[in-house]
Amino acid sequence: MTRRVAVTGIGCVSAIGNTAPAFWASCLAGQCGIAQIRGFDMTGIRFQNGAQARDFDPSKHFDDKQLIPLDRFAQLAIVAAREALAQAQLELTDEERARAAIVTGSCYGGKTSEDAAFASLYRDSQPRLHPMTIPRLMANAGASALTLELGWQGPVWTVSTACSSANHAIGQAYWLVRHGLADVALTGGSEAPFTYGSLKAWEALRVVSPDTCRPFSKGRAGMVLGEGAGMLVLEPLDRARARGATVIAEIAGFGMGADAHHLTQPSAAGAARTLRLALADANLPPQAIGVANAHGTGTAANDVTESAAIRDVFGANRNNLLVTATKSLHGHALGASGALEAVATILGLQNQCVVPTVNFQEPDPDCDVPLCLEQKPWPHGAAVSNSFAFGGLNAVLVFQR
Amino acid sequence: MSESVSPEVLTRVLRTLAETQKLPFEQVTPEATFEQLNIDSLDGINILFALENEFDINIPDESARLVRNVRQLAEGVQKLINEKPAPAA
Known part of the structure; x- marks a missing residue:
């Protein structure tokens, strides 16, 4: 069984907006969310800036009792998921709920809780830890809390592949729905x-x-x-159409692979190979792609190897391509990055508009890609969204209208 | 600007480098390039960490990026040692 897969709901929390519409407005305006890190003493740290979801207020979304077992990363996942589900307006039968999937990504899990717990133990010599320490820090805490909230009982798990976590999660949820293993899926990262x-x-x-x-x-x-967090609701395209849901975009393909090259240095060959796997999975030629949401971290190494991979895969056709790197806006949210970039890509397809890469100073001859530096009309065709993690684990999604 | 490196600092830099890279001490000479010693980017940050601990200095990212061989590394370390505020009397 192979089915086309629609995205019928999206949600996000980020440094540049705590809902998908607010996030999109900031993206269009080129509003960068990077600022002085707040919340603790930054003395003695060489860098001072980050992209925090400063306006996220847990008390607006949870009562005090609900917050006891929830680390911030799980809170973010739940709030983004609620927004996506509200948009999708799913009405599930008992049988569908029994097969409904949740696949989330996170690099760290409940690091905020873990750090605080161990500081109290090692530094403050506290004799005991809070009993919710383990439930808060487990990487699947967000996914598990969502099953409790929704009553979904199908395949539910969490992927942890550093900076590719969300793309791996979304790709696997997409394959579950495409191949009939679930009728709806909630997926993303936080x-x-x-x-x-x-x-x-x-x-x-x-x-x-x-x-x-x-x-x-x-x-x-x-x-x-x-x-931050980004979440998508996926369902078969036919199901979405039959119930009159708004199809925001389609996921058309997914590719994943490993560099087997170096723990932290990326490989152009590995990235190019994964891009080709994603295009083959989508059954699309390179010239069908109009926009690439790059991994684009702004590190010396990534941007050079990613440029080489894009040149390799898209060749002479790359001049018909626009590359955008939205981490310049929302920062590198590690295991949530692919999900925030998916939301930016899906809203770009829906609104037929490519968002700018900001903070650009001057061209680097080693990064010869057609970079989108101002808001532009969508050039044509489908989009790829790249994630290339430390450890050489690559995951590329293909989206189309 | 090259800093004149004291023999003691040079020896400690060479020893730290050899220990971090698991190389015989004799193989680490001031004229060796990182390429010759098989030092990649990940080894590089491990070496910087070891040197920071050995000399109680903080090596900024910008200056670390420009270093290509053992002599430059020793000169950079010496410069940071010279810039360290003298301990209060």
Whole structure:
């Protein structure tokens, strides 16, 4: 069984908007969400800026009792999922609910809770930890909380593949629906990486920019951490049409693969191979792609190898392509990044508009890609959205209208 | 600007490098390039971490990026040691 797969609901929380419409308005305006990190003492950390979801207020979405077992990353997942579900207006039969899938991505899981718990233990010599420490920090906490809220009982799991987590999650949920293993799926990713311990760990890796994120630009100085969540509701296209739902976009293909090259250095060959796998899965030639939402982290290494991969796959046709790197707007939200980029890509297809890559200074001859620097009309065709994780794990989604 | 490196600092840099890279001490010479020593980007940040601990200094990302060989590394370390505020009397 092979079915076309529609996206009928989207939701997100991010540094540039706590709903999909607010996020989209910021994307169109080129509103960058990168600012001084708040919430704890940043003295002694070499970088100071991040893309925090500053306006996210848990008390608007949960009562005090509900918050006890929920780390911030799970709260973000639930709020984004509620928005996507409200838009999709699914009415599930008992049989459909028994097969309904939830596949989420997260790099860290409940790091905020874990960091606070271990600080109280090691630093403050507290004799005991809160009993909800484990349920809060498990990477599937968001997915599990959603099953409780929705009563969905089908295949539910969480993928953790660093910066590719959300793309791997969405790709697997897409395949479940495409091949008839679930009739509806909720999928995406969420991340809340702003803890003192994890910021110190990122500092040690020397890939975080001291100022801002400048994908594919000369003078780029690294990535900027972000937080947030993105969620999609997927169902067979025929089902969506039959019930009169609005089809926002279709997922047309998914590809995944490993570089088997280096723990942190990306490989152009691995990225190109994964792009080709995604196009083959979508049964589309490279010239059918009009827009690429790049992984585009703004690190020295990623942007050069990703440019080489794009040149390799799209060749002379790359001049008919527009590349946008929305991490310049919402930061690198690790396991949520692919989901935020999916939301930006889907809204781009729906509104036939490509959002700008911001913070660009001047062209880098090593990053020769047709970068979209201002809001532009959608050129043509379908879109790819790239995620290339540390550890060399790549995942590419193909979206079409 | 090249900094004149004290013999003691140079030896400690070479030793730290050899220990971090699991190389025989004799193989790490001031004239060796990182390429010759098989030092990739990931090894590079491990070495910077070890040097920061060895000399109690903070090596900024920008200066770390420009270093290509052992001598430049030792000069950079010496510069940071010279810039360290003298301990209060």
